[in-house]
């Protein structure tokens with residue numbers, strides 16, 4: 001199974017995982033199953049899953065959003081660290097990958113904590129706002145199409161309560177954001193998102209070289 005970090009030498013990365021990764025058996029199973037897919041690299045790194053679980057536990061989250069389900073790893077790690085009455089609403093457009101997610105969530109015994117909404121995530125987030133669910137979430141994880149990152153973030157800022165956390169994945173985009181010759185749409189979208197956050201006084205900000213780069217934003 002391919003596990004790697006571009007931000008540190010392989011031997012140190014392996015040591016870090018050996019020294020600190022507490023991956024549950026079902027999480028490891030999902031990672032092994034997903035590794036067979038061409039799109040396996042869509043899945044978050046295991047230490048990033050552990051970071052999400054840590055943050056959710058640290059802030060005592062109950063109501064959470066997961067934008068970009070894929071085969072369900074981020075939703076699974078969050079659901080497993082929520083209290084019994086905790087909930088994840090997870091959004092994706094893809095029926096095939098999310099059917100794999102549903103199966104593993106059932107096997108993990110967390111299916112009743114996860115509400116999967118199929119369809120464009122922006123529409124689903126707008127529906128939550130229309131239904132007056134603004135400021136009712138504690139935590140949001142953004143990990144879907146990069147071109148919509150800014151729009152997802154603005155929705156999440158309205159949906160998450162003051163003091164709540166928004167976590168954004170891929171903000172270092174395998175280092176491509178730092179390569180001026182890379183003018184691809186996705187790279188540009190992430191650069192624009194990152195630059196806007198530096199000036200964004202609505203949140204406290206911290207970027208970590210974990211996984212593919214993770215930005216933590218705490219709503220003020």
Ligand SMILES: C[S@@+](CC[C@H](N)C(=O)[O-])C[C@H]1O[C@@H](n2cnc3c(N)ncnc32)[C@H](O)[C@@H]1O
Pocket residue numbers: 042043044067068069070071072073074075091092093094097119120121122143144145
């Ligand atoms: C990087 S993967 C998410 C990985 C996932 N968080 C995990 O832990 O395995 C991105 C997902 O976003 C979904 N996606 C892409 N565009 C979308 C959209 N407009 N609305 C909802 N989901 C979308 C894709 O189908 C894909 O499953």
